[in-house]
Each structure stands twice: as structure tokens, then as C-alpha cells.
Amino acid sequence: DGNGKVSRVIRIGTRKSQLARIQTDSVADKLKELYPDVHLEIAMSTTGDIILDRALSKIGEKSLFTKELENALERNVDLVVHSLKDLPTSLPAGFTIGAVLRENPHDAVVLHPSNTGKTLDTLPEKVIGTSSLRRAAQLKKRFPHLEFKDIRGNLNTRLKKLDEKDDFAAIILAAAGLKRMGWENRISLILEPEDCMYAVGQGALAVEVRARDADILEMVSVLHDPDTVLRCIAERAFLKQLEGGCSVPVAVHTKVKDSQLYLTGAVYSLDGSQSIKETMQTSIAPGDEQSLERVDEQVQRVGVTAIKVPAEAQDAAERLGVKLADLLLSKGAKEILTVARQLND
Ligand SMILES: NCc1[nH]cc(CCC(=O)O)c1CC(=O)O
Numbered sequence: 001d002g003n004g005k006v007s008r009v010i011r012i013g014t015r016k017s018q019l020a021r022i023q024t025d026s027v028a029d030k031l032k033e034l035y036p037d038v039h040l041e042i043a044m045s046t047t048g049d050i051i052l053d054r055a056l057s058k059i060g061e062k063s064l065f066t067k068e069l070e071n072a073l074e075r076n077v078d079l080v081v082h083s084l085k086d087l088p089t090s091l092p093a094g095f096t097i098g099a100v101l102r103e104n105p106h107d108a109v110v111l112h113p114s115n116t117g118k119t120l121d122t123l124p125e126k127v128i129g130t131s132s133l134r135r136a137a138q139l140k141k142r143f144p145h146l147e148f149k150d151i152r153g154n155l156n157t158r159l160k161k162l163d164e165k166d167d168f169a170a171i172i173l174a175a176a177g178l179k180r181m182g183w184e185n186r187i188s189l190i191l192e193p194e195d196c197m198y199a200v201g202q203g204a205l206a207v208e209v210r211a212r213d214a215d216i217l218e219m220v221s222v223l224h225d226p227d228t229v230l231r232c233i234a235e236r237a238f239l240k241q242l243e244g245g246c247s248v249p250v251a252v253h254t255k256v257k258d259s260q261l262y263l264t265g266a267v268y269s270l271d272g273s274q275s276i277k278e279t280m281q282t283s284i285a286p287g288d289e290q291s292l293e294r295v296d297e298q299v300q301r302v303g304v305t306a307i308k309v310p311a312e313a314q315d316a317a318e319r320l321g322v323k324l325a326d327l328l329l330s331k332g333a334k335e336i337l338t339v340a341r342q343l344n345d
């Protein structure tokens with residue numbers, strides 16, 4: 001078995017925010033369970049959660065959060081854990097995502113305590129807190145009576161702002177982040193795709209490693225299941241082909257059923273009045289697994305190196321994302337995204 005290969009100390013890098021620590025610990029715990037003989041150490045970086053006062057959508061540079069951890073990966077750690085959503089669709093040379101673990105990808109509504117039992121249709125006040133253009137655009141389209149205002153800060157800060165003031169009737173957050181922080185009980189509603197599709201990679205943890213570190217790649221590859229990898233590759237290929245980035249309202253929904261991978265993708269104008277949404281599918285029948293021999297930068301698909309997952313299915317997933325993006329672009333997605341970008345500047 002491959003489990004005996006890594007006998008040295010494995011160092012995991014993490015940012016110091018509570019969510020980052022929890023995410024890192026959850027991956028470390030899984031690795032400990034799978035490899036009881038491996039000695040794991042957690043190394044903390046001291047900066048990275050500094051930019052809280054500007055809308056994330058206006059910072060524009062996703063890799064800001066991850067650059068420091070990549071420096072550490074170059075020097076003194078073997079793997080780092082990120083929210084996949086925060087990772088750009090191409091990684092810097094020398095790095096790759098070796099495992100993807102996903103929980104609930106959907107968005108959740110957290111109600112102000114005074115609104116317990118209400119829904120987005122029946123809220124007595126109409127101001128909703130979110131700094132996500134994607135969430136605001138979709139929900140404006142579906143619930144025209146609501147208003148959306150920016151809410152900044154980490155998860156703790158946002159919940160505090162909701163509870164201790166009367167500025168917001170509710171806020172929208174990723175269900176996965178709430179669950180990881182132990183606040184699942186604050187989830188009032190999970191948003192269905194008809195109301196609000198999720199962000200590319202939302203709810204998934206990405207384990208970033210050195211692209212040519214075959215031992216570590218093999219070690220982390222047991223953390224993920226093929227369906228999760230294929231869904232995330234399709235989503236990321238879609239975003240990359242759209243040249244979406246984090247500052248535009250792009251949303252997706254994926255599922256796997258009967259060896260078919262389904263991808264729904266959409267772009268929205270900022271007020272939700274214009275949108276283009278399409279679904280495509282592809283066969284992901286089992287085939288030869290991506291092998292270690294073929295692990296080099298050439299086999300990365302949108303930053304992911306998933307050994308042991310069928311290589312052909314990974315190619316099909318990537319093509320699906322590109323094809324769906326091309327379909328949306330042929331229907332005017334570029335114009336919608338260009339206007340959204342300019343208005344958001
Ligand atoms: N936008 C920031 C962000 N990046 C990752 C998460 C946690 C959820 C996830 O991993 O997708 C969140 C919070 C949120 O969107 O509510």
C-alpha cells in the first residue's frame with residue numbers, strides 16, 4: 001500500500017483566523033485517522049486576515065489570501081488548506097490542489113433573532129446583509145421587494161452585527177462556513193438553486209501542495225471522492241473560461257447521477273434584471289485512473305491534480321465547463337460581465 005511512503009514529519013500551514021484553523025484541523029484529523037503513524041505539525045502564519053474593511057469584490061486579487069501560505073509551502077510546510085472558493089482558477093507554477101473535500105455548497109439565510117420563523121417572502125423588514133454580488137443579484141431577481149447592503153468582517157463579526165443591531169433583517173452566508181464554526185443552529189433556511197445558485201467551489205476545502213511532491217500528492221489523494229473532484233473541476237473550468245474571478249456575479253450548480261455530470265451555470269447583471277442560465281451534461285464513465293507517473297504540471301486541470309480519479313472523466317469535466325461558458329458567452333455573457341465589472345469599480 002502507499003500508506004508507508006511518508007514517514008517524515010508532515011507540516012501543515014494555516015492562517016490564524018478561527019475558520020482557517022478549524023478547516024486545517026479537520027483535514028489534519030482526517031489524515032491522522034488514515035495515517036496513524038505520520039507525525040503532523042501545524043504551522044501558523046501571522047498575517048493574511050487583514051483586509052476586512054473593503055468589500056472583497058473590490059479587492060479583486062484573490063491570491064492575496066493565499067500568497068503567504070504559498071510562500072510557506074515553498075519553504076517549510078508540506079500542505080495548506082484553503083476554502084476552494086478563495087483559490088484562483090490557475091495556481092502559480094509549482095503548486096497544485098491535491099485534494100478537494102466538500103460539504104454543503106449552498107447558501108444559507110441567517111435571520112435576525114426577532115424574525116425567527118420568517119422566510120425571505122414574509123420578512124417584515126427588507127434589508128438583507130451580503131457583500132456578495134452573486135447572492136444579491138440572484139435574490140433581487142427572485143425577491144424584488146428586498147434590499148441588499150454590504151456586511152463586512154469574518155463570520156463572527158457578521159453574526160454579531162446581525163444580532164446586536166437592527167440594521168439587517170437577515171444575512172446570507174455559505175452553509176458550510178456556518179457548519180464548520182459550529183453555528184449550524186443559526187441556519188434558518190438553505191437556499192435552493194431555483195432561488196440562489198452557489199459560487200464556484202463553495203463549501204469545498206482545497207488541500208494545496210507542491211505540484212511535484214508525489215509522496216504528498218498520493219497521501220492526500222485518499223481524502224477526496226471522484227464526484228466532488230469532477231464537480232469542482234467543471235465549475236472552475238466554467239469560471240476560468242468566463243474570465244469570471246471573484247468580482248462578478250457568476251453562479252453554478254452541479255450534480256452527478258447515473259455516471260452523468262450536470263453543470264448549470266449563470267451570469268447576472270448586478271440588479272438581477274438580466275441573466276443567462278444554461279445546463280449541460282457529460283458522461284463520466286469510469287476509466288483509467290490518473291496515475292502518479294503522469295503527475296507533472298501538464299496534468300493539472302484548473303489547478304487540480306487528482307491522482308486515482310479517472311483521467312478521462314477529469315478531461316470531460318473540464319471540457320464541460322469550457323463548453324458551457326462558451327455557450328453563455330455566445331448568448332451575451334461577456335457584455336453582462338463587463339457592465340457588472342465597471343459598475344462595481
Ligand atoms: N466569502 C468568503 C468565504 N470564503 C469561504 C467561506 C466559507 C464557506 C466556503 O468554504 O465556501 C466564506 C464565507 C461565506 O461565503 O459565507
